[in-house]
Amino acid sequence: MKILTWTTLLCGALLSSCAPSPLLPPPPGIPTTAPIYLTDIIKRAPITAPPAVLPPPPAPEIPRHSLASKTITASAITFTIVTFDRRDHTLSVADQPGGPDSKWRSAERAGSGSLAAINGGFFTPEGKPLGLVITDGQRRGGLNRASSLGSGFFIGGDERLLSRESYLSTKPTSKNLLQTGPRLVWDGNTISGLSKGDNRPRSFLLWDGQHHFAIGHADSANLSSLANALGKQPISGFKIHHALNLDGGRSSDLWVSSSVNGGPLTRRGWLNKSVRNYLVLRRD
Numbered sequence: 208m209k210i211l212t213w214t215t216l217l218c219g220a221l222l223s224s225c226a227p228s229p230l231l232p233p234p235p236g237i238p239t240t241a242p243i244y245l246t247d248i249i250k251r252a253p254i255t256a257p258p259a260v261l262p263p264p265p266a267p268e269i270p271r272h273s274l275a276s277k278t279i280t281a282s283a284i285t286f287t288i289v290t291f292d293r294r295d296h297t298l299s300v301a302d303q304p305g306g307p308d309s310k311w312r313s314a315e316r317a318g319s320g321s322l323a324a325i326n327g328g329f330f331t332p333e334g335k336p337l338g339l340v341i342t343d344g345q346r347r348g349g350l351n352r353a354s355s356l357g358s359g360f361f362i363g364g365d366e367r368l369l370s371r372e373s374y375l376s377t378k379p380t381s382k383n384l385l386q387t388g389p390r391l392v393w394d395g396n397t398i399s400g401l402s403k404g405d406n407r408p409r410s411f412l413l414w415d416g417q418h419h420f421a422i423g424h425a426d427s428a429n430l431s432s433l434a435n436a437l438g439k440q441p442i443s444g445f446k447i448h449h450a451l452n453l454d455g456g457r458s459s460d461l462w463v464s465s466s467v468n469g470g471p472l473t474r475r476g477w478l479n480k481s482v483r484n485y486l487v488l489r490r491d
Contacts, residue, residue: 294491297491363384368451391434409455457479458482
């Protein structure tokens, strides 16, 4: 009887230990809300697009310079200037392989049918170019590496002026090129050390460093006074960035047709001599 009693008690104890324990309340300070997973945070987080990167606004277009001829007096020098925009016009080299007067006797004849023309670079007593000349892709003359009369270059096609150093370092290709000099104004600065003697007619090229170009004639000046006058920016609406001298004296010859506002006109002395080449202005 005792055996049964102890057995019964033991079984009852074992059965009671297997029963589920009652749920206890959580300890204080522990939240009872459902768990939050990282994926839920990612799903709930607002997606913000990166700020749009806008391209820079286009640069304002440089106003076109009108084709015109004007005569002005500055620093006691009378200038005749023909301004044009290289986006609408072309200045090309017209060379005479047979020497001066073999094809054209004057700027007017060299520029026949065009807008304007002016005498070009220097030449030897034998009529050969005193520097490099390229006309219609044909190379004539040789590179002048030393003389100030070859210190600059006119590059046709995308009309611009280069120093001899820039030309030698970049070697630009062009079907029209003229080596001449000296430089008168460069990067907006007047060139110093130029000759102060021998006042005579002068021919020159002007460039604003962008799209505005000009051919010009001075009635009487030495190289120093010409450079100083141009360095003072005498042309209204035209910023002279580069100015390059052409052959002058009795070679100086500018012709402007009646198609140009301010024309027709000629700046050519009675004792002028024929020259080797010209620069001829045409409309594109």
